[in-house]
Amino acid sequence: MTNLFILCKRIKRFILRLFLGHKHMVTSNEFIAYLRSQGVQVGNNVFFRSPQTACVDVTRPLLVEIGDNCTILENFLLLTHDNVKKVFGNIYHEFLPSSGPVSIGNNVYITRNCTVLKGVTIGDNCIIGFGSIVTKDIPANSVAVGALARVICTIEEYYEKRKKQSYEEAIRYACIIYKKTGKRPTVEQMYEEFPFWMEGDEDDHRLKFSVAQQTAGYHDIWKKEHKAPFKSFDEFVDKALEEYNK
Incomplete structure (x- = not known):
């Protein structure tokens, strides 16, 4: 009961700080405690530089894994689903759910303004460069960077x-x-x-x-x-x- 009480206090403080703004900044540990309370698997020694600007999709928390010794900087976005089904629905009148697991390995450094989309695995010992949009797996021991939009199909x-x-x-x-x-x-x-x-x-x-x-x-x-x-x-x-x- 004591551990549950402490966890509830942390979650309550986290939510209050979100609404109260910069005078009550959320810490990395509080953000991680919140993610874990939702069911997200987060390893040891993980650090979010700016929890206020981090967005981790918890609609399907069991699909998210973050390994040990990871550092994640400002404006981070992780998604386990998308809403393109809205477009399909209006054209074809069919609802197509969309989801996929996201796994971030051990000892991964993710720089500012990065997005990781559903279905992606980032291996151990990786660096993800500034402004990257990760749509495909990144093998272990890699440095990856880039964000390009292009027509790929009808x-x-x-x-x-x-x-x-x-x-x-x-x-x-x-x-x-x-x-x-x-x-x-x-x-x-x-x-x-x-x-x-x-x-x-x-x-x-x-x-x-x-x-x-x-x-x-x-x-x-x-x-x-x-x-x-x-x-x-x-x-x-x-x-x-x-x-x-x-």
């Missing part, structure tokens, strides 16, 4: 690619939850993956956001047209655990 090509990836990512997410907790995933944990087991006219109060909210803008079409590939959440989880045990 929206239709990306939509077809995402349909396949969305299912693979959902299965992988369910497997990671099971691996890290030893328990079957819950609907609450997988609230964005609902299209795989819910028909268009169904909803579930356990979802963090209702189906109508998540398909806003095309919900009426979604209700009529969407067909789930699995009959239930349990059937979906069974399939995921079958893949896990292969």
